[in-house]
Amino acid sequence: MFKRFVSLEWKQFSRSSYFQKGIAIKILLALGALYFIGMAIFMGSVGFYGIQKAMPNNDPVEVVNNFLIYWFLADVMLRFFMQQLPVLNIKPYMVIPVNRSTVIHFLLGKTSISFFNFLPLFFFLPFSVVLLVEGYSVIRVVAWFFSILFFTLSINYLNFLLNKINKVFYVLAVIIIGLGLLQFYGIYAITEPAGYFFNSIYNKPYAVLIPLLLMVMLYRVNFKFIRKDFYLDGAIAKETKEVHTQEFTWLNRFGKIAPFLKNDVRMIIRNKRPKQVLLMSFMFLFYGLIFYTQKAYQDMPAFLAFASMFVTGGFLMSFGQLVPSWDSEYYKLLMSQNIPYREYLKSKWLLMVFAVGVSFILSTPYIYFGWDIFVMIAAGALFNMGLNSFITLYGGALNRVPVELNVKAKAFSNTQGFNPTQLLIALPKILGPILIFYIPYKLINFETGIICLAVSGILGIVFTNFFLNHIEKVYQKQKYKTIAAFGEKK
Structure with a gap:
């Protein structure tokens, strides 16, 4: 069934009237994506040695772990403003014998195929390879890499919820800005507890279960959120809003x-x-x-x-x-x-x-x-x-x-x-x-x-x-x- 979904999505994309009109835009976006991918691969390949040279007394892994919190917080902000969540026209599937769970799983699976999910891999994968070449523990490096992958996917599913509940995002944005200001003025260093947490995941490979469980939990929350309104009556119901007239008479001047x-x-x-x-x-x-x-x-x-x-x-x-x-x-x-x-x-x-x-x-x-x-x-x-x-x-x-x-x-x-x-x-x-x-x-x-x-x-x-x-x-x-x-x- 998933193969059929993919086929239908491709036909909808390639047959759309805007497909040929948007080729130039798509080429520009693709070139931009290739640039960022190239920069990520380069930084991931030389990052270890750059940190080692700049901070010879510190372990590069610990330095990266201390600043991972900023990576993930910035990821949340960028995704909210820039990540285009996929849309699936579910009405046709509601009147045919297709399992609702299959459609929802496919929709959530589409969210995982995003440039924002792949970009971290182009940095952390080369960085992890360098760690292995330098003699770091294979089990720890692999567990650490997958924990970052799970955290990235967790942010992906969190962004799905933030798009539905804007108030949650604004609260989260205030917290992020507040923590950044506290760190900048030396009042409270958020990097210390966050660094300890990520270093603990690296030092204890079994701790990879924490981001894995977080990802699964957010996936299930999204699944239940979508399934709750996955009914034909809900899809075709007219949305009723209270209308307020706004005159803006002060602009008459x-x-x-x-x-x-x-x-x-x-x-x-x-x-x-x-x-x-x-x-x-x-x-x-x-x-x-x-x-x-x-x-x-x-x-x-x-x-x-x-x-x-x-x-x-x-x-x-x-x-x-x-x-x-x-x-x-x-x-x-x-x-x-x-x-x-x-x-x-x-x-x-x-x-x-x-x-x-x-x-x-x-x-x-x-x-x-x-x-x-x-x-x-x-x-x-x-x-x-x-x-x-x-x-x-x-x-x-x-x-x-x-x-x-x-x-x-x-x-x-x-x-x-x-x-x-x-x-x-x-x-x-x-x-x-x-x-x-x-x-x-x-x-x-x-x-x-x-x-x-x-x-x-x-x-x-x-x-x-x-x-x-x-x-x-x-x-x-x-x-x-x-x-x-x-x-x-x-």
Whole structure:
């Protein structure tokens, strides 16, 4: 029966109308996956010797075990936002003599065939082979490797539950961030008890039963959770929701663009994917910690300029790049109304500018790293408002891939609304601030680079009407092609 399921899944995949359209995207994703696989294999192969050289007095296995907790916690966070859980159309199987348990086992089995489950193997398998070559105990290494495999699958099944109960995820996210802050400020080192636990699994091979039992338990919990609602009446029942009218009268002060702003705010509040994009844009605020806390980047101001632009550009980069795809389901209706195209575009621009402003206010704690860093963030915010916002809007005219808001999918693993053209549009948004800052910095000094970056953004704001008029013409020229593209069904 499993063979038949696999055959049906392949036919559904290969015969879909979007299969050929998405080949370019699939190739890009495959190349990205190969890159990460190659890096994982390389790090797994040389990791033992790198740790041995950096910490000659410590056992590399113990060092890895002490930091495994961060690996698994990061895995939980990444899976929630990026892992696309498989979907199986179960209705056809409910009216034919197919065992329900078989269908559920197949569905859960599909979750195990994920890039997130295989990636750790490409690191820990070479690392384990090196351990065996270096004379470590075969039984301990094998048990340790399988315990990591079982923990990885346990996180996979935990993610399945977290997707159904968002409140559990938010509580878990607060705990993870809290533990990270406690570790960072030296208040409580979570690595010590976690390291002791993983070292105990390595030193006592029979302890591999702990992650094995955890994996089995989470599998059974998922099985019972799915089986509970695995009935035809439950599948076809209409979902009833209480509707609350939200007027957002405070947006009326923006005049003609107020209706568009209200639509965007309602869309973000009512739909899962925009809400996840909004949450991920908030995570961009912590991007600077990668660069500002490392001494290696202090002598590379171009990278600091890059980080400063990203700190305040999270919403612009994530939400803005999908304009006008967010409105694809009712874009034809919008375009049939007697409203100026310019007002529609101005509302999108104003929303991005507002988000950059809020992000800049929230980035105030970066003053801790010095006024030079904070001034650079301010200059990056001005560049995002004045130039990156218009570059993003211009790229939207070339983006004609629809986004289905009601589809339950991950915010960033979902490739709806994505096309290779966005990669080209992203280049000036990323390289622009680096070049505008770095050239004056190299020729004159640091302050001149900051001033040039800030002035470029201010000039963009001053010439807002000029940019909007030009972008409006591009959108009007592409209007009917966009409507036709959004009307296609996948």
